[in-house]
Amino acid sequence: MRSNASHYDLIAPATLDAVLEILAAEPGHYTPIAGGTEIMVALGAGRLAQKNLVSINQIKELRFIETTPSQLIIGSGTTFTDIRNSAIIQSDFPLLTQAASWTGSIANQNRGTLGGNIVNGSPAADSPPALLAYEATLTLISTRGTRQMPYADFHLGYKKTALAPDELIQSITLKRIFTGYIPYARKVGTRNAQAISKVAIAALALIQDDTLEDIRIGAASLRDRPSRLTATERTLRGQTITQDTIVTLISQARATLTTEAHPIDDIRSTAKYRAAVAANLLEEFLHSLMNP
Amino acid sequence: MTQITFTINKEKKTVEAPPMKRLLDVLREDLHLTGAKEGCGEGECGSCSVLLNGELVNSCLIPALQAEGATITTIEGIAPLAAPDQKLHPIQQCFLEKGGAQCGICTPGMILATHHLLEKYPQPTLLQIQEGLAGNLCRCTGYTRIFEAVQSAASQSNP
Numbered sequence A: 001m002r003s004n005a006s007h008y009d010l011i012a013p014a015t016l017d018a019v020l021e022i023l024a025a026e027p028g029h030y031t032p033i034a035g036g037t038e039i040m041v042a043l044g045a046g047r048l049a050q051k052n053l054v055s056i057n058q059i060k061e062l063r064f065i066e067t068t069p070s071q072l073i074i075g076s077g078t079t080f081t082d083i084r085n086s087a088i089i090q091s092d093f094p095l096l097t098q099a100a101s102w103t104g105s106i107a108n109q110n111r112g113t114l115g116g117n118i119v120n121g122s123p124a125a126d127s128p129p130a131l132l133a134y135e136a137t138l139t140l141i142s143t144r145g146t147r148q149m150p151y152a153d154f155h156l157g158y159k160k161t162a163l164a165p166d167e168l169i170q171s172i173t174l175k176r177i178f179t180g181y182i183p184y185a186r187k188v189g190t191r192n193a194q195a196i197s198k199v200a201i202a203a204l205a206l207i208q209d210d211t212l213e214d215i216r217i218g219a220a221s222l223r224d225r226p227s228r229l230t231a232t233e234r235t236l237r238g239q240t241i242t243q244d245t246i247v248t249l250i251s252q253a254r255a256t257l258t259t260e261a262h263p264i265d266d267i268r269s270t271a272k273y274r275a276a277v278a279a280n281l282l283e284e285f286l287h288s289l290m291n292p
Numbered sequence B: 001m002t003q004i005t006f007t008i009n010k011e012k013k014t015v016e017a018p019p020m021k022r023l024l025d026v027l028r029e030d031l032h033l034t035g036a037k038e039g040c041g042e043g044e045c046g047s048c049s050v051l052l053n054g055e056l057v058n059s060c061l062i063p064a065l066q067a068e069g070a071t072i073t074t075i076e077g078i079a080p081l082a083a084p085d086q087k088l089h090p091i092q093q094c095f096l097e098k099g100g101a102q103c104g105i106c107t108p109g110m111i112l113a114t115h116h117l118l119e120k121y122p123q124p125t126l127l128q129i130q131e132g133l134a135g136n137l138c139r140c141t142g143y144t145r146i147f148e149a150v151q152s153a154a155s156q157s158n159p
């Protein structure tokens, strides 16, 4: 049953400071709404528990992409369309452009924000694997000030995050250190547009003289939260990757992935299918490194 | 109730509505603009598509208050975008001619999505058309005739 909109309140302060004051006055009383592509679906389905909402969609201070020589800072209110349109993200962080391009339809990308995707905390969300591979840092803001934390520490469990009730994500920072890295991204779902993934992987590798100098693998739907496959990375890091070693390397990597992935059965897929497909994606990624 | 003012199809309007009321319901119930349809009510089907500040959006996912100050175009306002006293926009004409509309439920959304697409890619490839319309579901046409209508509209506006 759809909710009755008149049972809900929504306010739209003009400035970031005013929003933070409202969140601080009675922490937990107000819930932010950015693009609304999660919140409004919950409202439509009659399962939006929060009755008091504060819009942050109109706050210009949260919607920006700023580039310095060493880093890229993305405002939390940046939409997926903004991300797709950014030449610098395309060149330095192609995994993020890729993730934005398959986050729902064009209409969804015009509204949905990076901050909303992160805070919603779905283990199947599309941008987290890329942000994990790039080792993003979050800046959180409240009337108490700002604090930074590695994005890898943000998700605490299924839809549980380190965000305090009076805080917003202000921005996401990425270091521009990935020149020479080979990207790999693949989302497996029922269709490209609109479908939430069954499994997805966003990965990066740096190869020098046939050695895997560095490797980072972000994954969706393999745990109760977006996750990085650190054990699998350790198995691979520093190894020689050539025609002679690849078969052994793949079997070692598949075995490790199987031990560290804990997928679930749900309406979209089964745990068994997810684990098998994730291992196949990893194999495809490693093969792609042989002929970059 | 909150007063919300926006420009819709070039006319300034003020409505009194609960701020979380869906823009789709404001359009249909308060303004009697019934071109935008409700298919799914959850962002999946695109039958509620409108242009908000020039961007294609699903009006079922927009709280009324977030439309404050915005410029909105619905299917009712699309023809005058081509010429002031035009009855049908060239895109609408092409949908008619190519059989791109059957029951018509998806059609307002398809036409607004096409308008948005052709602004970005005046000569879209089939793949760009498919991506541009991927958020708009049609139960009748099988899509082929819709793609033909879009291609025909593209070739007319850019001879």
Ligand SMILES: Cc1cc2nc3c(=O)[nH]c(=O)nc-3n(C[C@H](O)[C@H](O)[C@H](O)COP(=O)(O)OP(=O)(O)OC[C@H]3O[C@@H](n4cnc5c(N)ncnc54)[C@H](O)[C@@H]3O)c2cc1C
Binding pocket: A031, A032, A033, A034, A035, A036, A037, A038, A039, A040, A041, A056, A076, A077, A102, A103, A104, A105, A108, A111, A112, A113, A114, A115, A116, A117, A118, A119, A120, A124, A125, A126, A127, A163, A167, A168, A169, A170, A194, A195, A196, A197, B042, B043, B044
């Ligand atoms: C049809 C459809 C298809 C979709 N497909 C995909 C898909 O393929 N992949 C995918 O990953 N997602 C998908 N989504 C989900 C959704 O679009 C994304 O999660 C989007 O990024 C949410 O952003 P938003 O701004 O719309 O969030 P909102 O609904 O505005 O907010 C979501 C949550 O984040 C909080 N929040 C938002 N911004 C901030 C902030 N700056 N600080 C603190 N808290 C904040 C809100 O309080 C709320 O809890 C889809 C949704 C729909 C309706």
Ligand code: FES
Binding pocket: B037, B038, B039, B040, B041, B042, B043, B044, B045, B046, B047, B048, B049, B058, B059, B060, B061
């Ligand atoms: S009714 Fe809005 S997308 Fe289906």
Ligand code: FES
Binding pocket: B100, B101, B102, B103, B104, B105, B106, B107, B137, B138, B139, B140, B141
């Ligand atoms: S014409 Fe009937 S849904 Fe498209």
